[in-house]
Amino acid sequence: MIEKKWWGDYEKIKFPHIVASQQFERQQLETLFKLTAKIEDVLEKERMVNWLYGNIVTLMFWQPSTRTFSSFAAASVRLGASIIPILDAGKFSSHAKGESLQDTAIVMSGRWKSDLIVVRHPEIGSARSMAKYSRCPLFNGGDGPGQHPTQALLDLYTIQKEYGKIDGLKIAMVGDLLYSRTVRSLCYLLSKFDGVKIFFVSPESIRMKDDIKEHLTENKIDWKECTDLKEVAPKVSVIYQTRIQKEYFSDIKEYEEVRGIYIINNNIIKLLKDDGIIMHPLPRIDEIAYEVDKSPNARYFEQADNGDVVRMALLLVALNPTKAEELMAMPLDKAA
Amino acid sequence: MIEKKWWGDYEKIKFPHIVASQQFERQQLETLFKLTAKIEDVLEKERMVNWLYGNIVTLMFWQPSTRTFSSFAAASVRLGASIIPILDAGKFSSHAKGESLQDTAIVMSGRWKSDLIVVRHPEIGSARSMAKYSRCPLFNGGDGPGQHPTQALLDLYTIQKEYGKIDGLKIAMVGDLLYSRTVRSLCYLLSKFDGVKIFFVSPESIRMKDDIKEHLTENKIDWKECTDLKEVAPKVSVIYQTRIQKEYFSDIKEYEEVRGIYIINNNIIKLLKDDGIIMHPLPRIDEIAYEVDKSPNARYFEQADNGDVVRMALLLVALNPTKAEELMAMPLDKAA
C-alpha cells in the first residue's frame, strides 16, 4: 500500500523529499517499479494524462544537465503538471547575489509557487540542506559528486525490467568508479537485494572508495575488484559502463591515461552471455563504440527512456498518492 | 468597478501596461487588493483555475531574477495561462545583435505570439520604451535602478493585509535607501494614503534621494531621516529592511563599511511593538539574522508569497477583466 510519506521517516522529513538513494527500502523499490510499469502501460495508449493537473513543478538547475532537466520536464508534463524551468540558476538566481540555499528553498517552495521542486546543484549536500527548509516536496536531481537518486532508480528499474528480478544477479561496474555518482548510488540500491555480486572493473587510480565497499560488505553483498574487463564480461548479466569524467581531473595527463582503457566494442559483446546487457548513464564519449548501438545487448538508450517513467512514478506518489494507489490496485492491462 | 484600462490614461497608453508604481491611484490600489484577497481565497481551495486559458505570457528577462521570474510564471500558470520563458535575454535575444528595444517590443508582442509580456531589463526606462511600442500589455518586472512596480504593490499589499489599512501607519525604511528600487517605489505608493509617517534609517552615504523626499512632502506625507534603528524600532508598525547591494558600489571598501550596520536580530525584535512586523524584499544576505525567521514578527517570506497573488490580480485585470469584475461582485467566501 502506498502512503503519502511511504519512503518512511528518512531524517524525520515532513514532505516526501527525495534526497539520497539510500532512503528507499526494498519493498518501496518494488512498489515503485510496479507503479512505473503501470504508468508505462497507460502512456503506451495515451500520450498525456491529467493526474497532476493543478501542480507546478519548478526545475532549478545550477549545473548543466539537458538530460535530467528534460526528463523531469517531460515526466511532469506527461502527467499533466506545469513546469517552471530555471536553467543556469547558478548565474541567474538570488543565490548568485549571496542568498543562502535555505532562503532560496523557503521562497521557491512558496505557498502559490511550487508544488514540487527539482534541484540540481554542484555542491554535495545542497539538496539535503534545501529539503530541510522547503515547504513542498523537493527532489535531488544530482548534487555534484554526491547523489543522483533518480538516476540510480532508473538504472535499477532497467535491470529489473530486463530480468524480472534483482536478486542473484552478477553486475560489473566499469570505468570511473571513484568519481561516478551514478555507480555509487546504484551500489546503495543493490545492497538492499539478496545474492547480488558486483565486479568493480577499473584502473587503480579511479577505484571505488572504501565507504561503498564497506557498505556492501555490511549488507552481505559480494564484491570483487579487478582490472580485466574481458575476464569479467562472460560472467555477468549487466555491464554498467561509465564515462571517465574529464571535469573531475585536475591532471589532464592522468585523464588521458585512464580514458579509453575499457572501451566496449563488438569484441566485448561477443564475450557476453546471450542475455547480458550493456548499460551506461550517458552521455558517452567513446567508451562504448558506436557499432554496439545496433547490438541486441545494448540497453543504454532504453535506460535513458526508462528514466522518464520512473520519474513519473515518483512525481505521482509525491503529488497524487491517491491516483498512484488506484493504479496499483488495477490489473496491469486495465490500468488505462 | 473594473474597466479594461482601469489604471487610467497613464501617458495615453493603449494597453493596460504596468510601468511605474506611480500610475496607480489610491482607489485602484484598494480595488486591486480586494481582488487579490478574493483570488487568494479561491486558490486556497483549488490549486489552479482556467481564467486565463488561451493566453500566452512571455517572460523576457535580461537581468537575473529567479524570484520575480518564478513569481510571474507561477501567477500565470495558476490562472491557466501558458508561459514562454526567456531567461538571459541579454545574451540570447536579437537585441544582442544590435536590435532596438522598440523592434524587440513590436516583434515579441506579435499577433499570435504574446498576450502579455513581462520585461526585466537593467536600464532605467527600458520598460517604458518597450510599452510604447508593444502590441499587447507589458508589465515592468524591474528596470535596473528604476522601478519595480509589482514589488511595490506586493509590499503595500503585505502591509494592508496585516493592518487592514495603510492610513496612519508609521513605517521605517532601513539600509540602502539610495540604490533600493523597492524602497523608492513603495514611497510613491505610500504617498497616496493619509497620515502615513516614514522614517528613513540609513548611513549618510546611502540616504534617500531628494526627489522622493520632495514627492512625499508635496503629498503631505511626514518623513524623517535618522541613523539609529534602536530609537525608531519601538515607534513603527513596519520595519522595511533592505539589502546593501554590492553590485551598485564601485568602491568595495565603502560597501564593506556600510553593510551590516543595521542588522535586525532578536535584540531589535524585542524593541518592536507587539504587532510590529519585519519586511524585506529579499534576497537577504545577513541584514536579518536567521534567528528572526521564527519570530512572530517576521513577514518577509509571507511577503514573497503575497507577490504571486498580487501578480495574479494584475494579470487577471489585464487579460480577463470580466472575470475580475465577476470575482469582485461575489461575497468573499463564495468567490470559489
Added chain:
Amino acid sequence: MIEKKWWGDYEKIKFPHIVASQQFERQQLETLFKLTAKIEDVLEKERMVNWLYGNIVTLMFWQPSTRTFSSFAAASVRLGASIIPILDAGKFSSHAKGESLQDTAIVMSGRWKSDLIVVRHPEIGSARSMAKYSRCPLFNGGDGPGQHPTQALLDLYTIQKEYGKIDGLKIAMVGDLLYSRTVRSLCYLLSKFDGVKIFFVSPESIRMKDDIKEHLTENKIDWKECTDLKEVAPKVSVIYQTRIQKEYFSDIKEYEEVRGIYIINNNIIKLLKDDGIIMHPLPRIDEIAYEVDKSPNARYFEQADNGDVVRMALLLVALNPTKAEELMAMPLDKAA
C-alpha cells in the same frame, strides 16, 4: 491531400523532418500556405486550440535566437502542445561534455520525452545529422550559415499572402547576399515557381555565391546582379532587405565599409510601385530607417507574425495530419 510524410521521400526520411527548404515541392508549398491561412482564420476567433494536446515539443537552442525560439514556442502552445525549453544548449547540454549530436538526438527524441524537436545549432549540417538519428520529427530552426527552412517558408508565405501568387513576380534581394542564410533559402523556394525574376543588389564583396545562381539558372529563374538599389526599386514587387551580419566579418573595417550602403528610407519608398512591399528577416539595425515603419509598404513586422502561423501549419501536419486534412476540407469561413 495531406499524407503523414507529405514532403516526400527526402533522403528516405522515416519521419516528417524539416531540414532544408529544398525538400518542399511546389504543390506542398501551396497546400501548406492554404493550411496556414485556415489556421490563421481559426485563431482570429479562438486564441488557443487543443489540436496538439498530448504532444511535447522540445526546443533545443545552441545559438541565440529569441525570435525563432518564441515563434516555435507560441506556435506549439497555441495549438495545445506543451514545450520543453532548452536555451543555451551549447553550454548546458551533454553535448558540452563531449557527447555526439547523434546521441543527443537519440536521447532527446526518447519514447516519452519529445514528440517533436526543434533544433538551432551553429554548425552547417547539424540538423541533418540529428534528423538521421531522431526517433521523432525534427525541425531545423537554423543551422548556422546553412539553412533556416521555416524562415524561408514564412518569407514565401508573406509574398503569397500579399500577391495571391508567386509566379511572375519580380523580387530584389538586398545587402548581405554572401552570408545571409535567409536569402539563400528563399532562392531555393522561389526556384520552384514560374516566371520569377530576382535582382541581387549588393556590394561586390558580399555577392551571392555561384551555387545559388547556378541553381536558379538550372530552374529557369531569371536573375541579375546589380549594385544600384534606386534603379531596381521601381521595377520590383518585393524588396527583401537583409542585415549586414557583423558576426561573419573577421575584418571590422570591411564590415564598416559595406554596412549602411543600402539603407531603405522614405526616398526609396517613393521609388517603389504602389503595391511594392519591403520585407526583412529581422533583426534590423539601421538598414531600414525607422521612418519606414509607418509606410503602407512596410511588411517586415507582419512577416514576423506570419512565421508563427506557418510554423503552426508545419507542426500540425507533423503531429496531427488528420486534423490538418480536416481543416483543408472545410471552406475557409467555416474552419473554426
